[in-house]
Amino acid sequence: MRRVLFVSGFEVRVKGCEAIDVAKPCGWAGKVLQVDLTDETVNKVPTTNYRPEKFIGGVGLSAKIFWELGCPKVGAFDPGNPLIISVGPLTGTYGPFGRGEVCAISPQCYPDELFTYSGFGGMFPAEMKHAGYDSIVVLGKAEKPAYLSIRDEDVEIKDADGLWGVDTFEAQRVLMSDEPEASVLVIGPAGENLSRVAVILNETKFAAGQGGFGAVMGSKNLKAISVRGTGVVAVAKPDKVLELTRAIVEENKKMYWLRSMFQTPYTAPQETKDVFAQRYFKKHYGCYGCPLQCHSIHDIPGMGLSGVSCANWLYAPKFSLDPKEIWEANVLSQRLGINTFEGMVGLPFLLAISLEAGILSRKEIEEDIGLPTPRWLGGTATNHEFLTVLLDKIADGESPFADGAARFTEYFGKKLVSGEKLVDLYKEMYTARGYAFHHVDNLGSALHWATDTRDPVDSCHEYKLNSPESMEHFGLPSYGSYQIVDLNKTVYEGAERVAAWVQDNQCLKNSLPVCEFWSMITSFYKPPEMDLRVFESRLLSAVTGLDMDVDELAKAGERIWNLRRAIMVKREDRTRESDTLNEPYFKKAIKCLAGIATGLVNGPIDKAKFEALKDRYYELRGWDANTGWPTRAKLEELGLKDVADELASNGKLP
Amino acid sequence: MHEVPKSGVLVHDPNVCAGCGVCEVMCSLYHEGVLGPALARSHVVRHPFTAEHGHNVCRQCSSPSCYFACPLKDKAMCVDEKTGATYVDEDECTGCRMCIDACPFDPPRIRINAEKNVAFKCDLCKGRAGGPVCVEYCSFQALKFVSKDARR
Numbered sequence: 001m002r003r004v005l006f007v008s009g010f011e012v013r014v015k016g017c018e019a020i021d022v023a024k025p026c027g028w029a030g031k032v033l034q035v036d037l038t039d040e041t042v043n044k045v046p047t048t049n050y051r052p053e054k055f056i057g058g059v060g061l062s063a064k065i066f067w068e069l070g071c072p073k074v075g076a077f078d079p080g081n082p083l084i085i086s087v088g089p090l091t092g093t094y095g096p097f098g099r100g101e102v103c104a105i106s107p108q109c110y111p112d113e114l115f116t117y118s119g120f121g122g123m124f125p126a127e128m129k130h131a132g133y134d135s136i137v138v139l140g141k142a143e144k145p146a147y148l149s150i151r152d153e154d155v156e157i158k159d160a161d162g163l164w165g166v167d168t169f170e171a172q173r174v175l176m177s178d179e180p181e182a183s184v185l186v187i188g189p190a191g192e193n194l195s196r197v198a199v200i201l202n203e204t205k206f207a208a209g210q211g212g213f214g215a216v217m218g219s220k221n222l223k224a225i226s227v228r229g230t231g232v233v234a235v236a237k238p239d240k241v242l243e244l245t246r247a248i249v250e251e252n253k254k255m256y257w258l259r260s261m262f263q264t265p266y267t268a269p270q271e272t273k274d275v276f277a278q279r280y281f282k283k284h285y286g287c288y289g290c291p292l293q294c295h296s297i298h299d300i301p302g303m304g305l306s307g308v309s310c311a312n313w314l315y316a317p318k319f320s321l322d323p324k325e326i327w328e329a330n331v332l333s334q335r336l337g338i339n340t341f342e343g344m345v346g347l348p349f350l351l352a353i354s355l356e357a358g359i360l361s362r363k364e365i366e367e368d369i370g371l372p373t374p375r376w377l378g379g380t381a382t383n384h385e386f387l388t389v390l391l392d393k394i395a396d397g398e399s400p401f402a403d404g405a406a407r408f409t410e411y412f413g414k415k416l417v418s419g420e421k422l423v424d425l426y427k428e429m430y431t432a433r434g435y436a437f438h439h440v441d442n443l444g445s446a447l448h449w450a451t452d453t454r455d456p457v458d459s460c461h462e463y464k465l466n467s468p469e470s471m472e473h474f475g476l477p478s479y480g481s482y483q484i485v486d487l488n489k490t491v492y493e494g495a496e497r498v499a500a501w502v503q504d505n506q507c508l509k510n511s512l513p514v515c516e517f518w519s520m521i522t523s524f525y526k527p528p529e530m531d532l533r534v535f536e537s538r539l540l541s542a543v544t545g546l547d548m549d550v551d552e553l554a555k556a557g558e559r560i561w562n563l564r565r566a567i568m569v570k571r572e573d574r575t576r577e578s579d580t581l582n583e584p585y586f587k588k589a590i591k592c593l594a595g596i597a598t599g600l601v602n603g604p605i606d607k608a609k610f611e612a613l614k615d616r617y618y619e620l621r622g623w624d625a626n627t628g629w630p631t632r633a634k635l636e637e638l639g640l641k642d643v644a645d646e647l648a649s650n651g652k653l654p
Numbered sequence: 655m656h657e658v659p660k661s662g663v664l665v666h667d668p669n670v671c672a673g674c675g676v677c678e679v680m681c682s683l684y685h686e687g688v689l690g691p692a693l694a695r696s697h698v699v700r701h702p703f704t705a706e707h708g709h710n711v712c713r714q715c716s717s718p719s720c721y722f723a724c725p726l727k728d729k730a731m732c733v734d735e736k737t738g739a740t741y742v743d744e745d746e747c748t749g750c751r752m753c754i755d756a757c758p759f760d761p762p763r764i765r766i767n768a769e770k771n772v773a774f775k776c777d778l779c780k781g782r783a784g785g786p787v788c789v790e791y792c793s794f795q796a797l798k799f800v801s802k803d804a805r806r
Contacts, residue, residue: 203702232690291793
């Protein structure tokens with residue numbers, strides 16, 4: 001059965017599709033909210049204007065909105081940078097779907113500020129949907145500190161004078177005292193002061209972390225977005241959804257080991273873990289509607305309560321094994337609104353390894369960089385002294401620390417005698433575009449890193465966790481190991497197929513949305529009985545009423561990746577040459593890596609073989625190998641004729 | 655006075671409740687075919703900065719004032735003989751709100767479905783083979799069903 005669906009002038013063919021009811025869509029909340037803080041105008045348009053049956057939600061919907069805005073060539077802190085917060089058709093359903101995505105031009109990306117994305121969980125995404133919005137687009141800049149108050153249809157830009165300078169927890173408490181059932185996205189002092197590693201936070205733990213989007217909010221004088229929704233989202237086939245939830249109940253039980261692993265500082269010795277488990281653990285914590293609740297809440301008297309999961313623990317073991325110091329690092333980061341991956345792992349690691357490798361001396365750290373040397377660097381400062389100075393510097397917006405590791409090393413690279421070596425070290429620890437090493441485990445993930453705009457692995461741990469069986473199930477070449485592998489030993493042949501598959505899948509995950517924590521395990525857990533792609537297509541069809549089979553879903557993932565690529569090409573002059581990693585990855589074995597991967601040897605990647613791999617990747621993608629640009633044939637095949645026309649008029653269609 | 659049998663009841667344990675809202679999602683999905691706490695009978699009251707979450711649901715009173723207040727008693731507000739729970743027959747309910755005014759709890763555990771103009775409340779998932787859907791899906795056992803015989 002084929003039906004033709006007309007959506008705002010476009011003719012869209014969706015296999016077996018029941019038309020989306022613009023007034024009362026199933027799965028989607030129905031509206032995109034556009035707020036201009038400069039003009040103080042509020043506009044609402046039907047989500048169907050953005051063809052959600054093709055771009056789904058999350059990063060897909062946001063990319064479509066950004067494209068329709070013309071991909072503005074402005075800086076991250078320009079009022080014209082649109083901050084786009086989108087949820088997906090599965091958000092608010094029972095299961096691992098309670099997430100949203102923040103998309104904007106990112107101040108963390110280096111050297112150029114690129115349009116990128118960062119996912120977040122918590123209560124806000126579902127609440128926003130209950131208020132009736134699939135997407136919130138914030139443009140402009142408020143004249144003075146403001147917050148956005150949304151209660152269903154009522155949207156107000158309110159004065160945030162009294163909240164500016166207030167930490168993330170306290171600001172939420174104040175806003176929730178006015179509207180107890182609201183959920184709040186907030187920035188801390190780091191975001192206000194335009195730190196390029198500032199997060200947007202919901203509650204104590206749910207952050208849009210990478211990208212530095214907290215500073216984009218700060219640049220708009222926007223302290224918070226408070227949302228309260230008293231509506232419901234319609235479901236096309238409730239009985240079918242109920243039936244499908246049974247599988248989630250079963251899968252959930254298989255996930256407990258992962259939740260347990262991140263319940264305590266998993267990189268620390270057992271004694272440290274035991275202290276947290278026995279003395280400070282309060283309860284599990286997670287996103288709306290999810291049975292797993294994979295985060296944990298701990299409460300240390302006198303220091304306060306907060307949520308934690310993987311990266312929040314990474315101050316241990318290298319920097320401290322003292323539970324209170326580990327906790328302090330986490331709570332301070334959350335309250336100041338700092339990306340824990342940078343503030344607790346990235347910069348401290350860079351300093352520690354610089355000192356160990358003799359690149360920086362204690363004198364340089366103390367006198368030139370201006371940090372007290374902590375005990376783990378052979379100094380005398382307590383961790384409290386070190387952390388408060390470091391995190392305050394990151395949050396103050398003034399010091400080079402506030403600009404993230406890339407710009408920090410660029411600054412001191414010129415200033416210090418050993419500056420060049422510091423820059424070299426940075427390039428080893430930070431794989432590409434200003435993002436710290438994160439599972440660059442094989443040629444597939446190296447290629448993915450090379451062709452993305454940020455660290456992509458937050459939402460594609462498949463590279464680390466794949467098994468030969470699961471790779472075979474999806475028709476992909478196997479790396480032959482679950483474990484992190486040496487890039488030298490990795491096959492180049494077929495890595496292009498793995499990367500392309502994972503990229504499309506990642507686009508789907510971040511659009512439906514499906515939690516990475518689940519999909520990285522369940523999609524590869526005993527296929528084909530539990531092939532997540534099949535499950536997703538069934539659930540999406542039952543929720544929305546659109547008959548989206550596995551092929552349609554795969555096509556949507558590919559379409560979103562191609563639209564993202566078109567944005568890179570149009571706005572950021574992306575070419576084949578810029579699809580690369582920092583040069584040390586092609587020159588030497590990388591062993592100074594952030595976080596838990598320390599000690600592994602990766603590479604060097606053979607440059608000629610990598611270029612040949614890129615040739616095969618572009619061919620597989622249907623892109624031009626000389627430029628790395630998508631072709632008209634591929635874009636039209638994906639229903640992106642308008643995108644091809646626009647690229648052609650920009651002289652960027654091969 | 656009309657004899658009302660003792661009812662089973664839902665009991666919430668705030669010490670283990672994660673505040674995830676699964677009870678709300680499953681309740682609204684099962685009873686109304688939609689997603690959202692606005693039409694859920696089971697309600698989490700979240701306190702993210704203390705992690706002490708409350709829960710509002712009908713307490714299934716032994717002498718249910720909502721039932722006695724209903725002008726269409728035994729037609730609109732009825733008692734399920736099997737569980738003892740009071741429940742609303744949507745076909746009979748006129749949306750007069752007398753049951754809501756009579757509810758001794760704050761906020762009232764009966765609310766109005768504005769679209770249908772009928773009252774709705776927890777009926778312990780009357781007729782559902784597995785018992786209350788919120789209890790079945792709560793992965794922390796924060797909600798428990800206490801039968802009328804076990805209820806003290």
